[in-house]
Amino acid sequence: MPRDAPDAPYLSTHLAAPPDGDGGVVGRSLTVASYNVHRWAGVRGGKAYRPERASAVIEEIDADVLALQEVLRPSDRDDDPITDVAEALGYHLAFVVTRQHKRGELGNAVLSRWPLAGALAIDLSFGRLERRAALAVRLRSEVGLVTVAATHLALVDRTRARQVRALLEHPQIASGPAVLLGDMNAWRPTRASRALAEAFEARHHNRDWPASYPSVRPVLALDRLYARGATVVSLKTHATEAARKGSDHLPIVARLRLE
Template sequence: MPISTPYLAELVAAPPQEAEPPPLTDGFRVATYNVHRWAGVRGGKQYEPERAMGVMEELEADVIALQEVLRPFDGRDPLRRAARAMGMHLAFVVTRMHKRGELGNAVLSRYPFASAEAIDLTFGRLERRAALAVRLASGGDGERISIVSTHLALMDRTRTRQVKALLEHPHFDGAPTLLLGDMNAWRRNPASRGLDAYAERHNNERWPASWPSVRPVLALDRAYASGLNLCDLHAHETAASKQASDHLPLVGRVVVG
């Protein structure tokens, strides 16, 4: 079942009993994770959502950006289950149809969403790509922070066009923003240079390697911050995370102001 453009599929409120999160101005813990269609490190027809769901809980993050999220046609929905188990708000954007279900990007958040939007990043016919952009709302402090979860293309030229389209979007209009996801940054090119020029790098000297998970050598997954301080960004490398996906999650601390 083809789709002409990516679309926002669902917004799910956190369970009523969830405690009020602290103000965004207190800072929060953020993560990005390519869950590899819940197929574990081996991929293919494997279906092991409990592994990645367990790793997501290990992260103890307040906001998690997810990529390669599969929502199966058969009604099993690890994404919704994970959101409910962790007491988090959920937004999901469908990028394309996989033979087993909807495939796309998601954001889980302890903070409610002030808004959510799908951004089409498809250029050409080979790869359907998108970003999910949400604005977080926090109590009465009036702070608004944008979180953008994306999975960029494999081809350098397409990826450069995607970065340009992202940075021209209103979510990147000067408000505090975190761009999180699988940037497919195999090597430094105009796309990565454009992001580096826009955003403030994390405090590490190098991007942490996140792929392949069993022995990471490439920093495909990235976190870019603008108007925020992103501290202690590192790959979450445990026995479980090495088996749950072919990517390791990245996790760090965001300091506001």
């Protein structure tokens, strides 16, 4: 970690896209997506660096709001893929650093067609070995403020349950319309998934969710979406040829109708 780097997690970037003339207010329906971009390393991971692959998938999805996990902002290169894709596609951007990676900053990002009314980091680092966080942003809509929280939960069940409890009790998520999505690292019913299902009245068993991992032949539903104050009209994986090469996870895409 660089000597002058603050303790993670922290809100590292909040960029605004050029005005689009819509007043910055979400309508009654929107498309949201979640995508683990695997440090821009494609399917194989390791030291590979192919940001153009996942960036092409993000463009292909064309969602109104995207939650991205394992976003790497390299310190050993001149480019910054997340900023590049936001500027190229006209998205507003918020990025929270979860931890300092040997190759740069690693964390969660949100891309939004609409201006962000607020953005904050939520520390979910309850285990000694895993640094985890969530990024919560707010959007102005016809029904008031809507919270969208992007996260990447722990591998250990007990730690993941504590993280879910912290998210559900957070004042920005606990009230009003909210969408929680990301890589939940859960493929079977656990305390964490049951708590989410009860809080958001959503599905929680693997057979009820579209499988997203591994991308070449998905069998596990690691990537999930929960909504309150909104109806999930449709939920599916984005299983194109480009998506199977862009990361080890397939994106999930949902159509929501605000209540």
